[in-house]
Amino acid sequence: MKSIIQVNHLRKVYGKTVAVDDISFEVQEGEIFGMVGPNGAGKTTTIECLEGLRQPDGGSLCVLGVDPQKDDTILRSNTGIQLQQSNLPDRMKVWEALDLYSSFYTHAVNWEGLLSQLGLEDKRNTPFAKLSGGQKQRLFIALAILPDPKLVFLDELTTGLDPQARHAIWDLVKDVRSKGKTILMTTHFMEEAERLCDRVAIIDHGRLVALDEPAALIRKLGGKERVAFNLESSMPADFEKALARLGLVEIEGERVIVSGNDHHQAELVGEVVRLLTTTNTRFRDLRTEEPNLEDVFLKMTGRAMRE
Amino acid sequence: MKSLLKMTWMEAKLFLREPVGAFFTLAFPLMMLFLFGSIYGNSPTSMFNGYGTVDISIPAYTAMIIATTGLMGLTITLASNRENGVLRRLRTTPVSPLAILAAQVIVMFIMTSLGMLFLVLAGKFVYHVHFEGNALSIAAGFVLSCLSFYAIGFILASLVPTARTAQVVGMVLLYPMLFLSGAGFPRELLPETIKKISTFLPLTYVVNLLRGLWIGESWEQHLISVAILGTMLVVGILASVKLFRWE
Incomplete structure (x- = not known):
């Protein structure tokens, strides 16, 4: 695999605030690379340096083989960009936006096709201001993939959308990747990162705190799997002691939670159920809780409120 | 080039969809012409040196349109496109920054020209207006006036933080100037003190130049106007190059 973005010791300062502090990573061709982090962590600053919209204060960047600050024509012609904060004029219609942006690129795809692919066909003549949040985001995705780019930047694509719109947009993003595009995205929805991204970088206070495949991050940092039941x-005699051999036991009224030692998930559930049946203990609502990326995220970035 | 044409066409459509701007550029001056034309007619009077009200109003209202598109239309559009991130989004595409700005200028120029054209047509067919100048000459004066005011508009657009501020600043500059420069009222009606104030207003020089060229005066008689408008143009361009912000 070829790396398509190289970030080396990137640093960006606003006044006295260090927004990005010595971040390095590479993005491989064809992957969906995600950056997650609390608000103000430096994700957008990083992505905007890569897009050539901001000038880094230190480190070096290479995107599609060029320095975004120096060779912006190559960059702008071969990347598709969805910005966190951008807009179209209120009275511009959907088809007009696509038609106008098509004229900027030499190899633009047919925008009529995009319109139906993104489910915007019946919104064709709707002015931008009259679109819903999800429709606006779909239009922004359309504008981002319109140039048939090698690399697509998506900055907080689904913030503020309802679950239906979010799932529809996830399908779109997967579809874009399946066409061989590389995607660099930021999000603060861990579920989004876990479902979409091949690799995830966790960024906090301008620093890269973890970087791996979501499953690997969860395995390494997610903590123990848990089994809970009512x-x-x-409780039979000695039952608690027997449970304690399987893992850490917490009892709150009739609710029992067992956090496994280093057991494999299936094993822990099996052991707990076997113990319950052999001691003839009646139970209900047995649930296993797998650690997820959110657990990893909170562990790495803490629970303190930001901003 | 294809992008510039597309963008100009798009901006023209957006301009016409914005009712306030389109009204003050295309309809309002025409309404003024009909209003004062119906009150005073177009008979020659000694006050206007043997010309009628409509004769002197057409170049004056043209100056009014130039000031409106330059100080309000252009400024508000640019400031609001910057504030909303429209310019920012355009900057991520390969389209040239110059084309983005040129499209705005071209559209404002076309709309200003249309506004003037309506005045001229109404004057010709309704009031049998007297035109004693040279068409090419007045076109040249018109272009110079437009560009010099657009250059000022660009400076304003670079300085104001939001579209709302652009609107307020534009109005504060525009309205007194319309009344005091001879664009909204014939300067013959203004008292001497106000006429003195009007020598400090750039729009006065547009009115003087266009009224003069309209009745066939020579460029030599208007060198001061040309010098002032030319300076505005050059200073405006230099300052905008330095000050203009995309976000």
Whole structure:
């Protein structure tokens, strides 16, 4: 695999605030690379340096083989960009936006096709200001993939959208990747990063704190799997002691939570259920809780409120 | 080139969809012409040196349109496109920054010309206006006036933080100037003190130049106007190159 973006010791300062502090990573061709982090962590600053919209204060960048600050024509012609904060004129219609932006690129794809692919066909003549949040985002995706770019930047694509719109947009993003494009995205939805991204970088206070495949991050940093159930009868003698051999036991009224040691998930559930049946203990609502990226994220970035 | 044409066409459509701007550029001056034309007619009077009200109003209202598109239309459009991130989004595409700005200027120029054309047609067919100048000459004076005011518009657009401020600043500059420069009222009606104030207003020189060329005066008689408008143009361009911000 070829790396398409190289970031080396990137640094960006606004006044006295260090927005990005010595971040390095590479993005491989054909992958969906995600940056997650709390608000103000430096994700957007990083992505905007890569887009050539901001000038880094230190480090070096290479995007599609060029320095974004120096060779912006190559960059602008071969990347598709969805900005966190951008807009179209209120009275511009959907088809007009696509038609106008098509004229900027030499190899623009047919925008009529994009219109139906993104489900915007019946919004063709709707002015931008009259579109819903999800429709605006779909239009921005359309504008981002219009130039048939090698590389697509998506900055907080689904913020403020309802679950239906979010899922529809996830399908779109996967579809874009399946056409061989590389995607660099930022998000603060861990579920989004876990579902979409091949690799995830966790960024906090302008620093890169973890970088790996979501599953690997969860395995390494997600903590223990847990099995929880409600007791329907009183606890048999020695039951708690037997459970404690499987893992850490917390009892809150009738709710029992067992956090596994280093057991494999299936094993822990099996052991707990076997113990419950052999001791003839009646129970209900047995649930296993897998650690997810959100657990990793909170572990790495803390629970303190930001901003 | 294809991008510039597309963008100009798009901006023209957007301009016409914005009712306020389109009204003050295309309809309002025409309404003024009909209003004062119906009150005073176009008979020659000694006050206007043997010309009628409509004769002197057409170049004056043209100056009014130039000031409106330059100080309000252009400034508000640019400031609002910057504030909303429209310019920012355009800057991520390969389209040349010059084309983005040129499209705005071209559209404002076309709309100003249309506004003037309506005045001239109404004057010709309704009031049998007297035109004693040279068409090419007045076109040249018109272009110089437009560009010098657009250059000022660009400076304003670079300085104001939001579209709302652009609107307020534009109005504060525009309205007194319309009344005091002879664009909205014939300067013959203004008292001497106001006429003195009007020598400090750039729009006065547009009115003087266009009224003069309209009745066939020579460029030599208007060198001061040309010098002032030319200076505005050059200073405006230099300052905008330095000050203009995309976000």
